[in-house]
Amino acid sequence: MKRKLIAAIGVAGMVFGMAACGSDDDSGDGKKAGAEGYAGQTLTVWTMSGSNPPGWTKTVTDEFEKKTKAKLKIEVQEWNGIQQKVTTALSESNPPDVLEIGNTQTPAYAKTGGLAELADVKKEIGGDWPDSINAPSVFEGKQYALPWYFGNRVVMYNKKVFKDAGITETPKTRADLFKAFDAIKKKGDAEPIYLPGQNWYFFDGLLVGQGVEPVKKEGDKYVSNLSDPKVAAAMDVYKQYQSYSKAPKDKDEATPQQAEVFAKGKTGAIIAMGYEAGTAIKANPKLEKDIGFFTIPGETADKPEGVFLGGSNFAVAAGSKKQDLAKEFLKIALSEANDGALVKEAGWTPKSEAMQKFAVGQPAAEAAGPAAAKSGGTTPLIPEWAPVENPPNPIKSYMTLVLQGKSSADAAKKVEGELNKRLSQQQ
Structure with missing residues (x-):
């Protein structure tokens, strides 16, 4: 989406390993990970104004809260002044757990240490995104975000x-x-x-x-x-x-x-x-x-x-104390079904050939798909x-x-x- 100046920040990243479902590993705040293990927790997610339509939001919230027994708190932000707000948030001891960031912003945030690595989540999701879609989520060969949605002209x-x-x-x-x-x-x-x-x-x-x-x-x-x-x-x-x-x-x-x-x-x-x-x-x-x-x-x-493939990624704050819970959210939010629902509801471009079926009946998305697949790129x-x-x-x-x-x-x-x-x- 909007790509603006991101000031350098120094963040001491605390990245927690992903706990297997049903294990006795500690989730980072004294709760046991796995089914029922997140009960009582609240995951804070920052999205930008206009990004999360109501149907998608309700479905993802219901699935997340049913699966984890935790609460999902989505806080909508405005683009104006967001770079400084995110910069400040990532430098604090209690940042939002998951953040939407403009796809071409990822390298600047990743360079400062503000984002957690997400290669394990990408592997588990099985995202078959083309390089043109996934590349903005990668910095120096490491996966620091996951593509959420994008569109092209x-x-x-x-x-x-x-x-x-x-x-x-x-x-x-x-x-x-x-x-x-x-x-x-x-x-x-x-x-x-x-x-x-x-x-x-x-x-x-x-x-x-x-x-x-x-x-x-x-x-x-x-x-x-x-x-x-x-x-x-x-x-x-x-x-x-x-x-x-x-x-x-x-x-x-x-x-x-x-x-x-x-x-x-x-x-x-x-x-x-x-x-x-x-x-x-x-x-x-x-x-x-x-x-x-x-x-x-x-x-x-x-x-x-x-x-130009403009859009947004989801990233996890390196300083979040709920790394595992954040990853559970990403697995739900970026499932094929919920990605498809976002295409249908908001008209965004499908992220892969397999997702093209969700664009049927969305004339703008149908028109955008061929160029995205064959001729897309970024700044x-x-x-x-x-x-x-x-x-x-x-x-x-x-x-x-x-x-x-x-x-x-x-x-x-x-x-x-x-x-x-x-x-x-x-x-």
Whole structure:
């Protein structure tokens, strides 16, 4: 989800071994582990606002409390200011036991010692997640979190606008999509696509598609890689998309909310997360029947466009005194049945091919799945990345400069000083 600056912390990690069901091992606070062994305990779980829908929450809570005889206390947090709140919590003697953290935040927290290792839980769950899904949970070869949910962007389009422009088939390639935009533009009744100049996560997907990262390692440090020709190639694709839009070149998709722009009915498409349909429908209920989704097409029909896989992991605080109970929660929360229920209820992207069956009837999730499986990736999975996306994100500035007429090389030179400063965490 949101990836913001995470200050370094020093945490003395106390990791308890997982007790076998029915054993006489102590659970960490004087209670015996196993069935009935957690009675009287309370497990505290931090989730972020909007992450745990009511149906999923009730099912998981009921299963957990029935199995363990312990209580589950879910405390919902707001994203604003969460990095400092988590940092502080992990440094205290009584942190929350389980925490939701943005998937690309994991390396920064793991580096400081704030998270417990979870390889044993992953093995027991049998998570067959692709590397692109599991990689953000791993730091220096060790499993410090487990993927909870994720989503990637799709084309959310207005069926009526496409039909009125004579578009009868879903675009299968990038060229097909641009032809559709040309047809909408020629018709003259709607903006082909609303795409502001700083939709950074769409651009990151284009970088993934080009097989390049915005940073590179030189010696023992990371520095800007924006001068790489593949970065320029990704920006050229973004520039083609943006040429069909009247959106501001110096704003992102939240200023204003692009779904609310789409809701006016005069936009052919936006590059969106599935949940943005709800925002549009709330603003204009009459639009519901006209909203459709399809996978962002790539250069060829056999490979969708690269996409950024944004989402959240579950992690266990290294300082938690209820390590075993926390792991019992994870086994329940991340079971195939409950993962599937989350896909159905919230529309998140299935985490594996086996989970795709749960996306049936969820148009956004069905559209997101192919790109996630074939073309998904993330931002650089390094602790040094965390400061980069703090506003004003220098890569967003790079994008605006190119769209305003600067060459990719000149724009890169303009921002690389700030990008390098952030990568060295010398803000």
